[in-house]
Amino acid sequence: MKQLAVHTTSIPGLLVIDLPLPGDNRGWFKENWQRAKMVEAGLPDFGPVQNNISFNQVEGVTRGIHAEPWDKYISVATGRVFGAWVDLREGPTFGTAYWHEIGPDTAIFVPRGVGNAFQTIEAPAAYTYLVNDHWSEAAQAQYTFLNLADETVAIPWPVPLEKAELSDKDRAHPRLADVVPVPPRRT
Amino acid sequence: MKQLAVHTTSIPGLLVIDLPLPGDNRGWFKENWQRAKMVEAGLPDFGPVQNNISFNQVEGVTRGIHAEPWDKYISVATGRVFGAWVDLREGPTFGTAYWHEIGPDTAIFVPRGVGNAFQTIEAPAAYTYLVNDHWSEAAQAQYTFLNLADETVAIPWPVPLEKAELSDKDRAHPRLADVVPVPPRRT
Numbered sequence: 001m002k003q004l005a006v007h008t009t010s011i012p013g014l015l016v017i018d019l020p021l022p023g024d025n026r027g028w029f030k031e032n033w034q035r036a037k038m039v040e041a042g043l044p045d046f047g048p049v050q051n052n053i054s055f056n057q058v059e060g061v062t063r064g065i066h067a068e069p070w071d072k073y074i075s076v077a078t079g080r081v082f083g084a085w086v087d088l089r090e091g092p093t094f095g096t097a098y099w100h101e102i103g104p105d106t107a108i109f110v111p112r113g114v115g116n117a118f119q120t121i122e123a124p125a126a127y128t129y130l131v132n133d134h135w136s137e138a139a140q141a142q143y144t145f146l147n148l149a150d151e152t153v154a155i156p157w158p159v160p161l162e163k164a165e166l167s168d169k170d171r172a173h174p175r176l177a178d179v180v181p182v183p184p185r186r187t
Numbered sequence: 188m189k190q191l192a193v194h195t196t197s198i199p200g201l202l203v204i205d206l207p208l209p210g211d212n213r214g215w216f217k218e219n220w221q222r223a224k225m226v227e228a229g230l231p232d233f234g235p236v237q238n239n240i241s242f243n244q245v246e247g248v249t250r251g252i253h254a255e256p257w258d259k260y261i262s263v264a265t266g267r268v269f270g271a272w273v274d275l276r277e278g279p280t281f282g283t284a285y286w287h288e289i290g291p292d293t294a295i296f297v298p299r300g301v302g303n304a305f306q307t308i309e310a311p312a313a314y315t316y317l318v319n320d321h322w323s324e325a326a327q328a329q330y331t332f333l334n335l336a337d338e339t340v341a342i343p344w345p346v347p348l349e350k351a352e353l354s355d356k357d358r359a360h361p362r363l364a365d366v367v368p369v370p371p372r373r374t
């Protein structure tokens with residue numbers, strides 16, 4: 001069994017978290033997020049106010065690439081996904097990509113301004129995440145999006161996107177050259 | 188599709204929440220917890236610091252009855268469970284029981300001092316919950332437990348407990364007559 005640990009990646013602030021998953025005759029149990037232990041282990045004290053779950057019925061469901069104005073702490077409750085992230089923040093790391101499989105014993109911390117995407121590789125997958133600001137239909141106009149098929153970042157999707165299950169909205173996002181980088185946070 | 192709504196029950200403070208579950212070609216999406224909307228709808232602003240997930244492999248996995256020193260906000264990410272609650276707080280409602288099925292479009296708020304239990308009726312079930320204090324191995328000695336098979340509260344488990352999958356710990360909890368009621372919170 002993994003011990004709780006926090007790892008850095010090639011994208012500044014994007015963290016991979018190993019989660020212990022004790023098992024018994026009933027199944028398994030996990031502390032998916034535990035503020036005190038995780039802050040101690042190196043996770044920011046990000047203050048979630050919303051928990052979302054998306055249920056992805058079949059292999060190849062693909063969602064993204066979305067950079068919203070908040071941090072995300074991501075994991076799965078069942079199934080397995082291929083996660084991919086692209087730094088969309090203004091600056092020298094703009095366009096840097098990273099990918100990592102997420103099973104039940106992995107979580108990912110995605111800082112604000114980093115584009116988030118995933119594809120289901122074991123279905124169904126229940127993808128669950130915590131965010132530190134409230135989503136709204138109206139505010140979506142100001143989010144930053146990148147096309148899943150962008151040729152520059154060239155994410156190696158396990159299921160080719162032509163055969164994948166996407167939303168029409170996600171098919172219409174711009175290529176990297178047309179993305180307006182996310183400016184530093186005004187405080 | 189259900190609209191967000193909060194309902195009271197026969198146990199004071201135990202709330203049943205209807206969750207909207209918009210669906211599309213990919214699966215479904217839910218705001219499992221959304222602080223602003225849910226406080227507005229009548230949920231206490233309970234301030235979660237921990238998110239736990241238990242994965243229950245087969246039909247008949249049964250966990251409980253546990254009253255820990257914190258509030259719980261419960262739902263499922265996949266599968267379906269039969270949830271049961273028993274008021275273990277000192278006072279006139281001690282021993283009051285309530286049960287309700289939990290599918291993906293239902294959440295339950297369980298106040299501190301109310302015993303919590305469930306049984307998987309559609310497997311596997313991923314049971315996810317938020318709590319407003321940190322669990323610890325050592326503190327478990329002070330929690331309040333009731334036997335799942337208690338004859339007084341007589342919970343109508345869909346799978347008889349002799350055929351169910353339990354932990355040894357849960358088989359050993361006391362009957363209602365031997366439970367020390369949870370005293371009011373010292374503040």
Ligand SMILES: Cc1cn([C@H]2C[C@H](O)[C@@H](COP(=O)(O)OP(=O)(O)O[C@H]3O[C@H](CO)[C@@H](O)[C@H](O)[C@H]3O)O2)c(=O)[nH]c1=O
Pocket residue numbers: 052053054063064066068116117127135136167209216217218
């Ligand atoms: C993000 C969000 C969406 N919704 C509603 C709007 C739609 O009816 C439905 C699906 O919304 P969409 O905009 O298609 O969301 P989707 O493409 O799945 O992407 C979201 O969910 C993804 C994970 O499933 C995240 O990685 C994305 O960052 C997030 O934007 O859920 C909410 O009610 N609340 C929300 O917070």
Ligand SMILES: Cc1cn([C@H]2C[C@H](O)[C@@H](COP(=O)(O)OP(=O)(O)O[C@H]3O[C@H](CO)[C@@H](O)[C@H](O)[C@H]3O)O2)c(=O)[nH]c1=O
Pocket residue numbers: 022029030031239240241250251253255303304314322323354
């Ligand atoms: C509750 C809890 C448990 N654990 C560990 C200890 C064990 O290795 C494993 C399972 O713990 P148990 O004490 O058997 O937990 P379980 O019987 O499933 O009951 C817990 O989980 C139930 C839901 O699955 C809740 O309804 C109970 O209130 C909660 O106590 O997880 C943690 O690491 N953190 C926790 O918060």
